[in-house]
Amino acid sequence: xxxxxxxxxxxxALCAAAGTYCLLRLRGAPGAGRGTAGGxxxxxxxxxxxxxxxxxxxxxxxxxxxxxxxxxxAALRTLGPARRSSHHLHHLVGMLAMVYMSVAxxxxxxxxxxxxxAQGTGDAGGTPLATGVLLxxxxxxxxxxxxxxxPLQTVTVTVTAPDGGAGPELAGTVLPxxxxxxxxxxxxxxxxxxxxxxxxxxxxxxxxxxxxCRLSMGIAMLAMLLTL
Numbered sequence: 001x002x003x004x005x006x007x008x009x010x011x012x013a014l015c016a017a018a019g020t021y022c023l024l025r026l027r028g029a030p031g032a033g034r035g036t037a038g039g040x041x042x043x044x045x046x047x048x049x050x051x052x053x054x055x056x057x058x059x060x061x062x063x064x065x066x067x068x069x070x071x072x073x074a075a076l077r078t079l080g081p082a083r084r085s086s087h088h089l090h091h092l093v094g095m096l097a098m099v100y101m102s103v104a105x106x107x108x109x110x111x112x113x114x115x116x117x118a119q120g121t122g123d124a125g126g127t128p129l130a131t132g133v134l135l136x137x138x139x140x141x142x143x144x145x146x147x148x149x150x151p152l153q154t155v156t157v158t159v160t161a162p163d164g165g166a167g168p169e170l171a172g173t174v175l176p177x178x179x180x181x182x183x184x185x186x187x188x189x190x191x192x193x194x195x196x197x198x199x200x201x202x203x204x205x206x207x208x209x210x211x212x213c214r215l216s217m218g219i220a221m222l223a224m225l226l227t228l
Contacts, residue, residue, distance in 0.1 A: 011051035011220045018213040018220075019044025025210065035081070039091050040213065042074060046098055047220055064106035071098040090141065097134050097221060100126065104228060126228040135225050142218040149211050 022041035026034055046067065075095035081088035104126035 005053040005055055007223070008051050008053040011223055012048045014216050015044045015048035015051065015220050017044075018216045019048060021209065021213050036087070036091070039074065039078065039095075040217070042071075043091075043094050043098070044213070044217055046071065047217065047224065050098075050101065051220070051224060061106050064102045067102035068099050068106065071095045071102065075099060093134075093137060094217075094221070097138075097225070100130060100134070101224065101228065131225055131228045135222065138218050138222045138225065142215060142222065145211055145215045145218060149208060149215060 019041045022037045022044055025037040026041070050067070072095075075092055078088055078092045078095055082092040
């Protein structure tokens with residue numbers, strides 16, 4: 001990456017962690033979810049490999065062309081599902097972005113593996129228009145996913161005594177999902193609690209983890225595109 005190598009290692013760690021979690025999701029995912037988790041794992045590890053600082057390894061041009069071929073094949077496999085699902089359409093955009101960055105690095109004269117550009121030379125690959133469109137898309141995706149990760153849904157709980165009236169036996173009862181405690185009389189308690197929508201391919205009860213992985217990879221993609 002341009003700038004300190006520490007930034008590159010942070011992107012590597014972020015993407016490798018996301019890719020590892022996506023691999024773990026493969027075990028309990030249903031049929032369609034396995035393809036989703038597998039595609040996200042490929043994206044995570046591919047981005048981690050791209051972000052390794054130039055001081056560690058400088059791959060030859062054929063490696064970038066190999067990256068482009070792998071993600072090009074993955075993009076072709078995603079074309080069908082992308083017509084039916086916005087989530088798969090996002091996968092398609094991600095695969096095409098990886099192809100774009102790989103080709104840009106392969107065509108860069110004297111390309112060095114420093115996260116899309118020769119460190120300290122000011123060289124850059126890609127075209128401003130394509131890079132700008134991808135930056136806008138991923139900036140919007142990061143904001144949208146972050147908003148989905150912490151939505152608030154209003155939950156109303158009505159407390160009544162067993163005989164239909166207010167009873168002291170209800171005092172001190174902890175209401176489900178709210179953490180609120182009832183008083184000595186019956187009544188209605190309204191509380192805003194975090195709710196995350198179910199997610200295809202996510203382990204049961206942990207949809208927020210799949211969203212967090214996508215958010216992490218979206219942020220990493222932004223960081224990589226900014227160096228083009």
